[in-house]
Amino acid sequence: MSGTAGVVALVLLLAGLPIPFVIGLAALAGLQAGGLPLALAVQRMFAAQDSFQLMAIPLFILAGALMNAGGLSERLVALAEALVGRLRGGLNHVNILSNVFFSGISGSAAADASAVGSILIPAMERAGYRRELAAAVTAAASLIGPIVPPSIPMILYGVQAEVSIARLFLAGAVPGLLLAAAQMATAAWVARREGLVAGRKGNLSEILRALRGAIWAAFMPVLILGGILGGVFTPTEAAAAAVAWALLVGAFVHRELTLARIGQALAEAALTTGIVMLMLATTEILAWILARDQIPQRLAMAVAGMDVPPWVVLLLVNVALLLVGIPLEPAPALVLLVPVLMPLVQRIGVDPVHFGVIMVLNLVIGLVTPPVGASIFVVSAISRVPLGSMAKAMVPFLVASLVVLLLVTYVPALSLWLPSLARGG
Numbered sequence: 001m002s003g004t005a006g007v008v009a010l011v012l013l014l015a016g017l018p019i020p021f022v023i024g025l026a027a028l029a030g031l032q033a034g035g036l037p038l039a040l041a042v043q044r045m046f047a048a049q050d051s052f053q054l055m056a057i058p059l060f061i062l063a064g065a066l067m068n069a070g071g072l073s074e075r076l077v078a079l080a081e082a083l084v085g086r087l088r089g090g091l092n093h094v095n096i097l098s099n100v101f102f103s104g105i106s107g108s109a110a111a112d113a114s115a116v117g118s119i120l121i122p123a124m125e126r127a128g129y130r131r132e133l134a135a136a137v138t139a140a141a142s143l144i145g146p147i148v149p150p151s152i153p154m155i156l157y158g159v160q161a162e163v164s165i166a167r168l169f170l171a172g173a174v175p176g177l178l179l180a181a182a183q184m185a186t187a188a189w190v191a192r193r194e195g196l197v198a199g200r201k202g203n204l205s206e207i208l209r210a211l212r213g214a215i216w217a218a219f220m221p222v223l224i225l226g227g228i229l230g231g232v233f234t235p236t237e238a239a240a241a242a243v244a245w246a247l248l249v250g251a252f253v254h255r256e257l258t259l260a261r262i263g264q265a266l267a268e269a270a271l272t273t274g275i276v277m278l279m280l281a282t283t284e285i286l287a288w289i290l291a292r293d294q295i296p297q298r299l300a301m302a303v304a305g306m307d308v309p310p311w312v313v314l315l316l317v318n319v320a321l322l323l324v325g326i327p328l329e330p331a332p333a334l335v336l337l338v339p340v341l342m343p344l345v346q347r348i349g350v351d352p353v354h355f356g357v358i359m360v361l362n363l364v365i366g367l368v369t370p371p372v373g374a375s376i377f378v379v380s381a382i383s384r385v386p387l388g389s390m391a392k393a394m395v396p397f398l399v400a401s402l403v404v405l406l407l408v409t410y411v412p413a414l415s416l417w418l419p420s421l422a423r424g425g
Contacts, residue, residue: 002293005030005286020275023332024282030289041285048284048335049277051159052236057152058273059239063220063246064102065265065272070250070257072217075210076101077119079218082210084184089191091124092137093184099141100148100180101218113142113375117382132393133190135383139368139390140183140397142375146330146364148176150224150242152276153330153360155235160338163352165235166228170418171353175361175408182400190396216249229422276331283332291339310348314409317341318362325366333363357415361405368394 009026017025024041031038067073077098084093098116117138124134146153149169158165223245224238233241250257306313324333338359345355367375380387408414 002030002290004033005289009286019329019332020278020282023279023286027282027285027289030286034289034292040288044285044288045281048281052234054155054159054277054280056150056155056165056236056239057276058269059236059243060150060152061272061276062265062269063239063242065269066243066246066250066257066262067217067220069261069265070246071254072214072246072249073102073116074119075214075254076217077116079210079214082207087188087191089129089187089194089196091120091127091129092133092187092191092196095120095124095134095137096141096144096180096183096187099144100177101214102145113138113378113382116141117379121379121383129196130194130393131383132385132389133194135379135385135390136393136397137187138383139375139379140394140401141180142379143364143368143401144176144180144183146360146367147172147179147357149173149221150235150238151360153334153363154356156280156331156334157338157356157360160334161342161352161356163356167353167419167422168356169225169228169235170422171357171415172360173418174414175357175404178407178414179361179401179404182404183397186396186400216253220245279329279332280335283335287336287339290336310350311410313344313348314350314358317344318358318405318409321359321362322365322369325363326369328363329367330360330363333366334359351412351416353419354412354415358405358409361408365398365401365405368398 005026008029009022012022012025013019028038028041031040077094080094080097080101081090084090084097087093095116098120102116117135121131121134121138124137125131145151149172151169151172154168154172155165157163158168220242224242227233227238227241228235247257247262250261321333321337324337328336341355341359342352345352369376376387376390379385380390383390
């Protein structure tokens with residue numbers, strides 16, 4: 001069954017079908033080849049979404065859409081500009097720092113790329129930055145979103161691997177900030193190479209003014225993580241609290257969230273949620289076929305039979321995940337691969353929380369890898385920059401991201417330090 005599904009998936013992918021349809025049709029072909037009833041597909045699609053924790057995904061997506069509609073996004077960008085806009089190539093740094101702020105709210109790379117890009121790419125172009133560079137920085141910086149909590153891919157991994165989502169959120173904080181630091185260092189090097197000048201130096205009063213404007217938006221990550229770690233609510237309830245906060249602040253504090261804008265945010269969130277959940281549902285059928293054919297167990301036994309140390313196994317897993325992340329978005333890749341890889345990493349003694357960060361970081365790098373990365377499509381549409389031109393400008397940022405990936409892979413403390421503090425050591 002797995003072989004038939006794989007061949008059909010490859011043919012449909014080369015034909016250019018959307019990923020959810022590729023996966024769904026390939027899974028149906030696999031069921032048909034195995035002589036199994038197609039009604040099983042409906043059962044597995046329903047089972048894939050029958051989870052209270054997965055309700056956090058549409059709620060976090062809606063919270064991000066409401067923030068954009070309610071004016072919170074612009075205030076976070078203004079704060080970032082006040083803090084780092086004076087550096088050489090300052091708008092590059094503003095772009096990256098804005099994604100750090102957004103990552104604690106939307107949890108989605110595509111959402112962050114859309115929100116930040118629509119504001120900063122035109123501003124960078126007006127300031128004399130090459131449009132290709134502006135687009136590349138925006139796309140590369142959007143990788144931070146799915147790593148720093150809250151993170152939609154972390155929720156999916158936690159559900160599949162049966163790992164604490166709260167611990168996964170904490171585990172992503174340090175690697176996410178390390179990724180931001182690496183990209184800012186790269187941005188500084190690119191700015192010097194391209195002869196970009198320093199921005200205007202802001203004074204303390206401007207920074208305080210920007211901080212006052214953004215304080216309500218900046219409180220949302222505190223609300224989410226503080227509530228989860230304090231035992232006030234679950235990650236799903238935290239997502240609902242984020243929606244309520246975005247509504248209240250946008251409507252009654254900033255007074256920019258009108259009924260029309262709420263309707264637009266609901267429509268945008270519904271569309272994004274539909275795409276994500278359809279991918280989850282169709283991928284579950286294929287994951288079930290792989291499990292029935294005992295592909296995870298066979299892979300684990302094959303690698304276990306290789307006379308190589310654990311660090312080589314992790315390197316091979318990284319390479320495989322990077323390749324998978326090119327055609328597949330994180331959601332279907334996680335549903336497919338977590339059951340396959342967990343027996344393997346458990347055999348070599350890798351902590352499942354640590355592996356969650358490794359896996360998510362690998363797969364989100366695929367979001368900015370041509371030809372099918374979701375974030376580069378979003379940024380290309382906003383900036384009107386061809387994918388080829390953007391990909392060339394992104395090379396230094398991708399190299400920096402891969403360096404961080406290697407550090408996270410081979411230094412487990414980067415991921416496990418904060419979760420260990422939360423558990424009391």
